[in-house]
Amino acid sequence: MTDKNKSEWVSFEDINKTIDQNEDPLRLNDIPLEDTEPDPPKSQPTPPKIPPKPIAKIDVSSHEEKKVEKKPNIKNGLESEEKRKVFQNGKVVTSILPTNLSCAWIIPPTYDSAKVPKIFSDPQIRLPSDVYTKVMQAITDDLRFKSYSVLFSRILPLWILLSIGVLLLILFCSPDGGFIVMVFTFIWMIMLFIGIFFCIIIRKYMVIALRHCVKDANRILLPYNLIAGVQDRGQLSCHKVVILFIYFETSECVKDVERLIKIKNSHSLPQPIEMSETAVNFEAKELVFKYIQLYVKAYVKRRLLFPTRPSEGVSEYMPKHCTKSHCLCQFIESEHFNRPARLWYERLV
Secondary structure: OOHHHHHHOOOHHHHHHHHHHHOOOOOHHHOOOOOOOOOOOOOOOOOOOOOOOOOOOOOOOHHHHHHOOOOOOHHHHHHHHHHHOOOOOOEEEEEEOOOOOOOOOOOOOOOOOOOOOHHHHOOOOOOOHHHHHHHHHHHHOOHHHHHHHHHOOOHHHHHHHHHHHHHHHHHHHOOOOOHHHHHHHHHHHHHHHHHHHHHHHHHHHHHHHHHHHHHHHHHHHHHHOEEEEEEEOOOOOHHHEEEEEEEOOOHHHHHHHHHHHHHHHHOOOOOOOOOOHHHHHHHHHHHHHHHHHHHHHHHHOOOOEOOOOHHHOOOOOOOOOOOOEOOHHHHHHHHHHOOOOOOHHHHHO
16 A cells, blocks of 8 residues: 555544534433423412302382383284284185086086185184075075176177178078178178177176175175175186185274265255164165175276375375275275266166
8 A cells, every 4th residue: 555545544533533523413311211291380379259249138018019010012912913813804815616617618607615615714704604605505506696607708709609600691591692682781780789789788787686696695794704706707618707705894884884975965955865873874784785796806806906106196095994905985985976977878888
């Protein structure tokens, strides 16, 4: 080995000395063998508890205890009354539909008068089953109701179809035409218009007859705060004639009609008319019975609603016994007492 290589050789002892001089090696004695927990925080002294001060009691005499009474909860009372009073004037209780479904254009409608709707067992109504059966029979078994349900919407179309059939038959029987056919055509036109006129009059008397039929039924229903009416919802079908039962307390309306009768009698000419209270009450009830059918028909078709926006116009009446529409006495006032004079042809129709 040359001297040059000896000078480059470094011994292990020299390496250890350099490490000791540069760094401080980690010793095994300095590493803890087990995990040590930190010292717990020092507990702070709790403040002493101060006992509550005793409340002084004031003796109340017996007569002062009687004066202290619980105030009734008005809000709960009103809510319970509203829940209890479900039906209001103008509320449609039920609609009775026909039970037969076949041959609707020919066969008159039939109704099951023995089947009482469950709504009539409500504590606010309590309509007995025998009364309901009697009312239904008074309407449906009457010839006036049957003629109305079958012929009212069909008598005018039937007459027009019959007239056209006769005209076509005559024209086919005389293909050559001539003066006789022309004369017959003029006669046919006259008979057609005369028949239409009489059909309109017959329809009017059918409505009057139905009004009297419903009037007899409402005499039975009025003590139960119910009114009944008939509505024809179909054009050609006989089985769309519906019997409606509406909740209505007519006692206040009868009083207002009595007042209107007295005003009318006091302004009658040539001298005022004197009537007893019994006679005035009887006449007021008769007017109520007379206009119930017309009122129900107009009410169901929503013709008596009060306007809710300016575009619907302004009503002459304010809400009285019904919140959203004219009540029965207002309808009688407008249709009977304040009805404008009609011309002769309007009276026929």
